[in-house]
Structures are given as C-alpha cells and as structure tokens.
Amino acid sequence: MPTLNEEQYERVARWLDGEKVKLTPPEQDATEEICRTEADLASALDAASRQASMDRARRRLAAALARPQLRLWRIGALATAAAAAVVLAAVLWHPTGQPPVTAPQLTLQVQQVQANGAYLAALEYFAADDELDMVKHDLDDLAADMALAAAPRAIDLKMEAIEKDIDEFLFEDMPAYPAEG
Amino acid sequence: MEPQRLCAMIAQAKAGRAEAYEALLEAYGPRLYGYFFHATHSHHDAEDLLGDMMLRLVRTLKKYDHRGRFEPWLFRIAANMVRDRIRRRKVRPAAMSLSAEGGSGEPLADRVAAKHRPVDAALLAGEASAALNEALEKLDVTTREMILLRHFGQMSFKEIGELLGSPLGTVLARVHRGLKALRRIMGEENADA
Numbered sequence: 235m236p237t238l239n240e241e242q243y244e245r246v247a248r249w250l251d252g253e254k255v256k257l258t259p260p261e262q263d264a265t266e267e268i269c270r271t272e273a274d275l276a277s278a279l280d281a282a283s284r285q286a287s288m289d290r291a292r293r294r295l296a297a298a299l300a301r302p303q304l305r306l307w308r309i310g311a312l313a314t315a316a317a318a319a320v321v322l323a324a325v326l327w328h329p330t331g332q333p334p335v336t337a338p339q340l341t342l343q344v345q346q347v348q349a350n351g352a353y354l355a356a357l358e359y360f361a362a363d364d365e366l367d368m369v370k371h372d373l374d375d376l377a378a379d380m381a382l383a384a385a386p387r388a389i390d391l392k393m394e395a396i397e398k399d400i401d402e403f404l405f406e407d408m409p410a411y412p413a414e415g
Numbered sequence: 416m417e418p419q420r421l422c423a424m425i426a427q428a429k430a431g432r433a434e435a436y437e438a439l440l441e442a443y444g445p446r447l448y449g450y451f452f453h454a455t456h457s458h459h460d461a462e463d464l465l466g467d468m469m470l471r472l473v474r475t476l477k478k479y480d481h482r483g484r485f486e487p488w489l490f491r492i493a494a495n496m497v498r499d500r501i502r503r504r505k506v507r508p509a510a511m512s513l514s515a516e517g518g519s520g521e522p523l524a525d526r527v528a529a530k531h532r533p534v535d536a537a538l539l540a541g542e543a544s545a546a547l548n549e550a551l552e553k554l555d556v557t558t559r560e561m562i563l564l565r566h567f568g569q570m571s572f573k574e575i576g577e578l579l580g581s582p583l584g585t586v587l588a589r590v591h592r593g594l595k596a597l598r599r600i601m602g603e604e605n606a607d608a
Contacts, residue, residue: 243591244584247572264591271594272566279566280445281544282452287462288444294466295440298473299433 238264293375300369318350416442425481428472440469443486447493450567453551454497454560464496471496490568491578494560501556550600558593561586 238246238260246265249255257265416424421442427435447468451461471492479488551559557579564570564578576586 238588238591240582240584240588242584243587244582247583247587250587251571251573268587268591268594271598275547275594275597276566278543278547279453279563280449282449282458282461282548284448284458284462287448287458287465288440290462291444291448291465291469292437292440295436295469295473296433298470299431299436 293372297372300372314350314353321350421485422481425476425479425485428476429479436469436473439472443489444469446567447489450490450493450563451497453548453563453567455500456548456552460500464493464500468493468496484574486568487570487574487578490564490570493568494564494578497560546601547597550597553600554593554596557581558589561590562593562597565590 242258242261242264245255245257246261246268249257249261249265250268416438424435424438424442428439444465448461448465451464451468452458455461455464472489475492479485551562554562561575561579564575565572570578572583572586572590575581576583579586581589
C-alpha cells in the first residue's frame with residue numbers, strides 16, 4: 235500500500251484536479267487506490283436519499299416562495315380598502331358648519347369608489363384562483379402530515395412492545411414493599 | 416445539470432421563478448441530503464437542513480455571481496450549516512429517548528431490538544449505507560467533511576483546501592487515510608456479519 239509524503243500528495247491532488255502532472259509509480263499506485271475506493275463507496279454514499287424528505291423540502295420551498303406574493307397582495311388589498319374608506323367617509327360625512335359636497339366633487343368621488351370597487355373585485359378574482367389555492371394546498375399538506383403523525387405507526391407499536399417487555403422484566407419479581415406510614 | 420441549463424436556471428431563480436428553484440432542488444437535493452445525512456448521522460437533521468438550505472438559497476442566490484462553479488458555492492453554504500448544527504448540538508446536547516436516532520441514523524429502539532431482528536430484515540435496502548455511515552462516524556470531523564465534500568459537492572482538492580484552510584497535500588493525505596480507514600472498518604464489519 236503506497237505511502238507518500240506531503241509533496242507527493244500535492245502532485246497527486248493536482249493531477250486528480252485535472253492538471254497535467256507527471257506522476258511517479260508510487261504516486262500512480264496511490265492515485266489508483268484513491269479512485270478505486272471512491273468509486274467503491276459511491277453507491278453506499280448515494281443510497282441515503284429519501285423521497286419523503288425531498289417532498290417536505292419542496293413544500294417548504296413552495297411556501298417560502300409564495301409568502302412574498304401573499305404579503306404584497308395583502309398590502310395592496312389593505313391600501314385599497316383604506317383608500318375606499320377615506321373616500322366613503324368624505325362622501326357621507328359632513329361636519330357641521332362645512333359646506334356640502336358639490337355635484338362635480340360628488341361625481342368624481344363616486345367614480346373613484348366605483349374604480350376601487352372594480353379593482354377590489356379583480357383582486358378577489360385573481361386571489362381566489364392562485365394564491366388561495368396555494369394556501370389551501372399547503373393547509374391540506376399540513377393536515378395530511380398531522381393525520382399521519384396522529385396515526386399509530388409501526389415504530390410506535392414496536393416501542394410500546396419494547397417498553398412493555400422492559401416493564402415486565404423490571405417488575406416481574408419485584409418484592410412487595412409495605413406502604414409508608 | 417448541464418452548464419447552460421444551470422446558468423439559465425440560476426438566472427430564472429434570481430428573477431424569482433419558483434420553477435427554477437424546484438429544478439435546482441431536483442438537481443441538487445439528493446446530493447445535499449446525502450451530504451447532510453452522512454455529516455450529521457441523522458435523517459431528521461438531514462431533512463431539516465435540506466429545508467433550511469433551500470430557504471437560504473432563496474435569500475442568498477441574488478448575491479451569487481455565476482462566473483465560477485455553482486457546486487462549491489452551494490456546498491460551502493451546506494458545510495457551514497453542518498458545522499453550525501454540530502456546534503449547537505455540542506452546546507445543547509439533545510435528550511436521548513428511545514425514538515431518537517443513534518449514530519447510524521436509526522432510532523435507538525430499532526438498535527436495541529436489532530439482535531431480535533428477523534433474518535430477512537438484514538437484507539433491507541440501505542444496509543450498506545448505514546454501515547458506511549457508522550464507519551464515517553469513526554473518522555475525525557475534518558477528514559469526514561473532506562470525503563463528503565469531494566463526493567457530494569464534486570469539489571476539487573484545491574477547492575476543499577481553500578474552504579477548510581488546509582494545504583493541498585494535506586487534504587489528499589487525509590482523504591487517502593480516511594478512505595483506507597473506511598475500507599478497513601467496513602471490511603471488518605462485513606467479516607463480523
């Protein structure tokens with residue numbers, strides 16, 4: 235089994251990194267051994283992946299990416315609602331001593347209210363389609379996860395059986411102690 | 416992932432396209448998961464770290480300048496997350512319970528009951544992976560990190576040396592010794608079985 239010094243290892247490392255380096259026979263032997271062991275271990279290293287974990291990561295990613303859009307939608311809806319409230323208050327509320335709203339002003343304000351109403355309706359339409367579907371999908375996933383977590387799993391049943399065995403082993407021949415007092 | 420497709424995916428992800436992030440997860444998720452699992456010896460930690468990694472990717476990809484290679488950048492973040500996780504675990508060791516995972520990433524209850532396991536269960540898929548995981552645990556942290564970054568991050572020895580602050584020759588010497596140790600430990604375990 236080849237043993238190299240620091241300088242020789244550096245040359246082998248450069249060769250393995252793709253540089254054109256002329257290797258001595260012991261360096262070639264070490265290179266071959268490293269490559270062979272890496273290849274032998276590759277399949278065992280790659281066997282760790284689990285589909286369920288990938289699915290959870292995918293859901294977390296989707297939720298994280300959906301969050302800024304939802305936040306923007308909420309800010310937009312709140313701003314619109316606030317503007318609509320201000321306009322409505324201006325139309326409907328007349329403090330004592332102030333002149334009433336004139337006809338042209340009223341027409342303009344009614345038009346603004348109508349425009350805001352149309353905008354809100356459009357927002358509601360789009361939100362109902364995409365964003366709420368995504369939220370509903372996340373909630374469904376969460377409910378499914380919770381349902382799975384609540385159901386007795388094989389590991390839980392196995393643990394119960396082990397705990398029962400331990401209890402039986404510990405308490406089987408336990409002497410009866412008199413009660414205190 | 417092919418370089419041109421990777422370049423396009425990164426550009427789209429930077430523009431906030433969800434499909435691009437999903438494509439990156441498809442391409443690198445299994446490798447990242449494998450790295451996290453063998454570095455922490457826990458499926459639970461690996462799953463948690465993979466989710467955290469994707470969230471971090473969403474936050475940091477905008478800063479990434481795609482001139483070099485993507486994998487070293489990605490696995491540098493992953494390596495820092497693992498170190499942080501291990502550091503926190505040392506500061507705040509988890510309480511051991513029967514449902515907790517042991518060194519092999521297997522729940523302790525399963526390991527306790529292992530002697531009574533039916534013969535055919537030994538043929539379950541992933542047995543070799545579990546044996547390798549146990550063998551990796553016997554290596555020192557730095558050597559293990561080097562071997563895992565080499566395999567999962569497909570990093571060159573030069574990149575690993577830069578990341579860990581080690582000279583090139585030292586990196587390969589440690590990797591070589593580590594690989595020989597893994598081969599020896601796994602050989603002994605196979606002989607015992």
